[in-house]
Amino acid sequence: MQPLPRYWATVRRTVSFPQTKEYALTIHGASDVSVQEAQRDAEQRMERLIAAGGPEQLGSSGVEYYPLRRLPEELLEEVRAEGGALVAAITRNRYGSAVLNTDAVLISDVDLVDRSRQDVVAAGGGLLSRLFGGGRGAELSAQERDPDAFGLRSPGRRGEHHARTLALIDDFTARHPELGVRTYRTRNGFRLIITGTGAGPASERARELMGQVHSDELYMILCRVHDSYRARLTPKPWRIEVDRFEDLGTRTAADEVHRAWVERYRKASAEVAVCRLIGSTGPAPSAVEQLIIDLHDRAVRAESGLRLA
Structure with missing residues (x-):
């Protein structure tokens, strides 16, 4: 199996989506290499979530919000x-x-x-x-x-x-x-x-x-x-x-x-x-x-x- 993460980082943003309410989003990123790589992972996950239109739109986008919010x-x-x-x-x-x-x-x-x-x-x-x-x-x-x-x-x-x-x-x-x-x-x-x-x-x-x-x-x-x-x-x-x-x-x-x-x-x-x-x-x-x-x-x-x- 692949190694599990040793390092974690968190990104938080408040985002307003068209035709939906404002969300305070929290995404955790992980890495087995470094905190810096974990930070990049968190930012990329956040961008995917935003690009999908936010949590309410994920059901039709194929992106799941709960796993994206995996906790350290x-x-x-x-x-x-x-x-x-x-x-x-x-x-x-x-x-x-x-x-x-x-x-x-x-x-x-x-x-x-x-x-x-x-x-x-x-x-x-x-x-x-x-x-x-x-x-x-x-x-x-x-x-x-x-x-x-x-x-x-x-x-x-x-x-x-x-x-x-x-x-x-x-x-x-x-x-x-x-x-x-x-x-x-x-x-x-x-x-x-x-x-x-x-x-x-x-x-x-x-x-x-x-x-x-x-x-x-x-x-x-x-x-x-x-x-x-x-x-x-x-x-x-x-x-x-x-x-x-x-x-x-x-x-x-x-x-x-x-x-x-x-x-x-x-x-x-x-x-x-x-x-x-x-x-x-x-x-x-x-x-x-x-x-x-x-x-x-x-x-x-x-x-x-x-x-x-």
């Missing part, structure tokens, strides 16, 4: 195969989670529908029954109160979507016996690591395969634009009662406030996992694919049985 991510680690080739990189995203970036395996996240009010009531019992002892609210286990945190099926609409998604994954693996498929349960859905595809993140083949499992459309766009599959390796801060990294106002690892946040986040992450392995089918992965899988599974604590966050 601290490069934490590069992962190389035995021969020295770069096969993955780990970055810190805008809210502080570590993210795996790779083109060696296809990664697809599939979100479940949000829990409805009725689903929550079904899980916890009604208010009156909890107040006056007529229901099971007080004696519910942690798994019953929040089944998603333990990788279990929720009641109601979300639970039905859970079952349909598992059936969809089973159908996908049956139709693609040539592919290795590892299925994980995340806090909010499922993650698939698919081996043997030979499909680059920006390829039509990748888009086709991810579409078959109903992967998120925005995720597919980001894979195409950044030419990398992405998988969160550590918890979302708000799920472990830690403030968001972006609220610090700094992205410099040398800053004390940055280091203090990382230590606080690390301690709060100690007793949770990101996803849970629930199945594996198909041929054995290659050596490089296995390297990525092992890294992923260690980081997310896939077989720990810990609460998902």
Whole structure:
């Protein structure tokens, strides 16, 4: 894979477009070479955005505003195969989670529908029954109160979507016996690591395969634009009662406030996992694919049985 950016620069402009409102635009540029090259990249991205007619015109221009506004991510680690080739990189995203970036395996996240009010009531019992002892609210286990945190099926609409998604994954693996498929349960859905595809993140083949499992459309766009599959390796801060990294106002690892946040986040992450392995089918992965899988599974604590966050 191509090296991820080590240097970032930001361009901000307030621009008025014909027949549209005034926009305060922010574009980030990146480079693996220098800050100066990152600055040029940011300026070129800004010019493309302006030439396209602004954010409201991008749908018809083929230029996507969200990926053009990619946010700076601290490069934490590069992962190389035995021969020295770069096969993955780990970055810190805008809210502080570590993210795996790779083109060696296809990664697809599939979100479940949000829990409805009725689903929550079904899980916890009604208010009156909890107040006056007529229901099971007080004696519910942690798994019953929040089944998603333990990788279990929720009641109601979300639970039905859970079952349909598992059936969809089973159908996908049956139709693609040539592919290795590892299925994980995340806090909010499922993650698939698919081996043997030979499909680059920006390829039509990748888009086709991810579409078959109903992967998120925005995720597919980001894979195409950044030419990398992405998988969160550590918890979302708000799920472990830690403030968001972006609220610090700094992205410099040398800053004390940055280091203090990382230590606080690390301690709060100690007793949770990101996803849970629930199945594996198909041929054995290659050596490089296995390297990525092992890294992923260690980081997310896939077989720990810990609460998902």
